[in-house]
Amino acid sequence: VEMIPQKNLNLRSFTLCMRVATELSGRREVILFAYRTRNHDELHVWRELDGRLSFYLAGDGVLFKVPELGALQTHLCVTWDSTSGLAALFLDGKRSLSKIYRRGHTVRAGGRVILGQDPDSFLGDFDSDQSFVGEIFDVNMWDTVLADSVIQGMFAGKREPRGNVFDWESTELRINGDVKVVTREL
Template sequence: MGHSAFFFLMTISTVLAGSGVTIKTLVFPTETSTSYVEMVPMKPLNLAAFTLCMNVATELTGEREIILFAYRTADSDELNVWRELDGRLSFYLSGDGVLFRVPQLGALQTHLCVTWDSSSGAAALFMDGKRSLTKIYKKGHAIRPGGKVLLGQDPDSFLGGFDAKQSFVGEIGDVNMWDTVLSDGEIQDMFSGKTLTIGTVLDWDTAQLKINGAVEVVNREL
């Protein structure tokens, strides 16, 4: 390679290295019944399958439940993701949930994904690219449209009925959702940063976020 070509490549590398990539996260600093974020989806959540991923960190111990994601219609909780009282992670589709005994969430960021397919009932969970066992859950069920996606609170009614003792305290970011089950390799590549897969239902980079209460949007460079 000639000196000019080498200098050209070095210049590009320097520019790319210096440009940085800015990402946003949501910080929920205190336990509250008033702070939450509504995330506006790109299309209705009329789903027979999904993959939901997020980065999450919390210092709350296993002494209480923690809501990680809520999607509720006027009638029911269509999809809720929880850290249970005993530390298990779970999600619920309009009724009883499916629970996974996995390592505890903590102050270090965890890349968390849950997947579900109605045709088979196959449900699984990923933590930092590592896949859980498969459980069969709600075969033939469908998630209905017309609801609201909330981060930080569990609504017992449509945008209401919040309980501070179930609220999220910590940091959540990179919340993305697809209307298909992503492959194990795609989820592992997302965690490792090899690929950027844009959500088809919720896209963190472009989604409108409606902030309510004491929630801080923090931007940082990778």
């Protein structure tokens, strides 16, 4: 699934949230979210082979040891701020420790976002062994770091402001491959 952003992904900070469920525990690494420009993997979110969650900004990643994703829906958010370099992960409203990562970096515009598949070139060279199997939905992205209380409110089901980069309720999706889009009330 390709997501069409509502604004450029020229980012110096962001919050990316989604709901995820999978039964691929520990068998292989899987990608949840991939943003790639012509020559670079700009922003990727992975479930690593050892179960850790990670994200990568044009180079080495930052990894978090957290409870494994499973068949029960998990609300997952990633936050990052270029000025401070602070990166954190939220699972079901619980915040990880903060890590300093890619201070001063900017996520460059001009790419494409793919859910559940890793493009090794600009929207091509997919590796089926890295594909996501399960459910990814309610993907929202903001060009700021949201307050912890807002992320916790989203997990708890409160009606929080929708993403200004991606809003799951209105973002255009382009479907490719063996993907089923199911509409249901959140």
